Amino acid sequence: MTYQETCEYLYNAMPMFERQGASGYKEGLDNSHKLDEHFGKPHQKYLTIHVAGTNGKGSCSHTLAAVLQMCGYRVGLYTSPHLVDFSERIRVNGRPIPEDYVINFVDNERTFIESLQPTFFEVTTAMAFKYFADMKVDIAVIEVGLGGRLDCTNIITPVLSIITNIGLDHTQFLGSTLEEIALEKAGIIKQRIPVVVGETTPETRAVFEAIAEDAHAPLIYAEDRAEVINCQQSEQGLTYRTEHYGIVEGELGGIYQEKNTNTILCAIRQLEMLGYMHPVSCDPDSPCQNKEVREGMKMVTELTGLKGRWQTISKEPLTICDTGHNLPGWIYLSEQLNSIHCNQMHILFGMVDDKDLEGVMNILPKKATYYFTKASTKRAVSENLIKLYAQQIGLHGDSYPNVNSAYETIKNRARENDFVFIGGSSYIVADFLKSCI
Numbered sequence: 001m002t003y004q005e006t007c008e009y010l011y012n013a014m015p016m017f018e019r020q021g022a023s024g025y026k027e028g029l030d031n032s033h034k035l036d037e038h039f040g041k042p043h044q045k046y047l048t049i050h051v052a053g054t055n056g057k058g059s060c061s062h063t064l065a066a067v068l069q070m071c072g073y074r075v076g077l078y079t080s081p082h083l084v085d086f087s088e089r090i091r092v093n094g095r096p097i098p099e100d101y102v103i104n105f106v107d108n109e110r111t112f113i114e115s116l117q118p119t120f121f122e123v124t125t126a127m128a129f130k131y132f133a134d135m136k137v138d139i140a141v142i143e144v145g146l147g148g149r150l151d152c153t154n155i156i157t158p159v160l161s162i163i164t165n166i167g168l169d170h171t172q173f174l175g176s177t178l179e180e181i182a183l184e185k186a187g188i189i190k191q192r193i194p195v196v197v198g199e200t201t202p203e204t205r206a207v208f209e210a211i212a213e214d215a216h217a218p219l220i221y222a223e224d225r226a227e228v229i230n231c232q233q234s235e236q237g238l239t240y241r242t243e244h245y246g247i248v249e250g251e252l253g254g255i256y257q258e259k260n261t262n263t264i265l266c267a268i269r270q271l272e273m274l275g276y277m278h279p280v281s282c283d284p285d286s287p288c289q290n291k292e293v294r295e296g297m298k299m300v301t302e303l304t305g306l307k308g309r310w311q312t313i314s315k316e317p318l319t320i321c322d323t324g325h326n327l328p329g330w331i332y333l334s335e336q337l338n339s340i341h342c343n344q345m346h347i348l349f350g351m352v353d354d355k356d357l358e359g360v361m362n363i364l365p366k367k368a369t370y371y372f373t374k375a376s377t378k379r380a381v382s383e384n385l386i387k388l389y390a391q392q393i394g395l396h397g398d399s400y401p402n403v404n405s406a407y408e409t410i411k412n413r414a415r416e417n418d419f420v421f422i423g424g425s426s427y428i429v430a431d432f433l434k435s436c437i
Contacts, residue, residue, distance in 0.1 A: 002191040003099035006106050014113075031118040032152040035126035038112060040354045042133035043140075046076065047276070048156045049267075052144040052185045053164025053198065055329045056260040059252055060164055060198075060307055061143040063264050066303040067296030068139060069093055071277060076132035076140030077151070080121070083323075083430040084305050092135045094304045101131060121145050122152045139276070147174050149187020159274060161188050161217075162267050163208070164260065165199040167328030182207040194218040194270055194328065198263035219247045220270060226267035231258045236298075244269065245293045251300050252321060254310035256332035260299070268293060278334050308429045310336075313422075313437060317414045318342070320430045321422040325351070327359040333423070334363040342419035344369065346410045348403065348432070349424040352379040360424070361389060368421075369413075370397025376426030403431040 001009065010264040036043070049064060050059045057081055065077040074094055087096035105127050106113075113123055125145075132140045142158070144151045166182045174184045182204040189195050189211050197208055202222060212219035229241045237253040240261055250261055271277045300306050308323040324333045337345070345368040351357050352375070364370075372387045374380035383399035390397060400406035407422070414420055416422075422432045 001103060001107065005102055006103045009106060010123065011087070014118060014123065019076050028150055029130055029155060030153060031116055031122045032125065032155050034116060035118065035122060036129070036155055037128060038109075039130045039133075040278065041052045043129040043156050045133040045194055046137045047139040048158040049141045049160050049162065049271075049315065050144065050153065050156060050158040050188050050253045051141065051162045051164070052148040052188050053162070054167035054185075054266075055324070055326065056164040056198065056256065056263070057143050057162075058306070058323075059257060059260045060162060060264050061141045062268070062304040062306040063297060063300050064267060065091075065094075065141045066300045067264075067268060067293055068141070068277075069303050070292040070296040073138040075133070076128070076137040077304060078125070078128040078132075078140065079143040080124075080145050081426055081430070083426065084433050086368065088305060088307075089124060089309075090131055091305060092137055094302075096305065096338040097127075101134075102127070105130070115264045118311045119152075120368065125152045144185075144188065147184040147187070151188075154188055157190050158193060159276060160187075160267060160270055161190065161193055161195040163188070163195065163197045164263055164348070165328070166201070166204045167326065173366055179204045179207055183211075186211045188214050191215050191216050191395070192217060194220060194268055194274070196222055196263060197221045198266075199259060215279060220266060222263040222266035223259075225263070225266050225269075227269065228258060228262040231261075243289045248294050251298055252306075252309050253312075254324075254332065255336045256324075256329065257309070264297075265293070297353075307433060308426070314420075316416050317418040319420040319422070321432055323426040323429045324423060325355060325425045327356045327363075330360045330363060334365065337365045337368070337421060340419050343415060343417040344419075346371065346414055346418060346420045347397075348373060348406045348410060348420070348422045348428070350374050350383065350403070350428045351381050351424045352377065352427060353381050354379065355425070357381060357386070358389065361386070361395065362393060364393060364395060368397075370395055371400055371410055373403050373428070374398055375403065375425055375431050377427045380425075382426065403428060403436045407436045 051061045061079055065075045068075045077091040080089055090097040142153050144153055166178050174181045195217050227243050231240045238250040240248040242248050260344050310322050313319040345366045348371045350373045372383045374383045387399040
């Protein structure tokens, strides 16, 4: 098979939540353990950091990987979903997994895979763990796919666990209350392994404290540590005055990154105390120098290939895309969009069917012109349904059958001093990056 045929096999021959929704989701770790045994438990051959949370886990994972790279480590990075190409999910020092490796993995293991009947994510996780071992990484940052307790990444025993925050998302799988969702996310907490929690509520704190106490796991609340003293918008992104790392220029520009950065810096402090943040090229007794943190945060996209986090596509007119896709994320995005001064705001918008569409749309900026559309996934909400609801709440715009047609219309209408935003779903951003730039 060619690389494209191999990817299509992975997408279509086994259940895939990202394309199918609930029918592509499977609970439990049985297949993950069987795949792990089959490949000789590859994840035990390197250190790992495990990152869960409702929002921010992708930004945190990529930024931690960038800082570790600047310290001289060979770093694996496993994230999901991909936006343009499958290989984005599995990286070593920012370089995507080679096409030949993906082809050979599937060719060599197809018989075993088909006998097991795993999901797409189970196979992809096994591929990532094996690839990192074959590439002899020093440490791998592993992002949870969905939830935590029953996520197939949860066979690892990391040196540090991170839970960014808890919000109401994927409620059909994780529970309908913050406490229930926190219980699932807290499933990544391991015996005696420190866990950094970024943001809490009174309900979720009680859950984290009970599980961490039972596991004898040191529990660190980033929101209580104030590693970020203050934050200001800059032309390059966000500028942070920090407790331990001086002035840090953060490349990622969304205002929601301030809390992510506080969590990241708190995690870095814990890694320092655990002895994992010494620059490889320096004296082993030398602590992490501030420059490694500063350079890593300043060059996240270059070092890791991160896309879609308040990403600037064009400056005339200013065009931004962002993968924020649920109500907790859109609370920040709406605030940022409402703060933008421009001649006319154009918003290309669509969502998928397991998100709080009405909740998000009720906080969208009223001042914008909307281009309602749907992504190329079965989970996409009809653009006409979105437009119908928009009319009921006073949002103005038209519907378009796909992202490309919506963006072509924006390009014909937008002027130099206008502002363009593309988002509502990771799949909207993915379609945009694939076909429009």
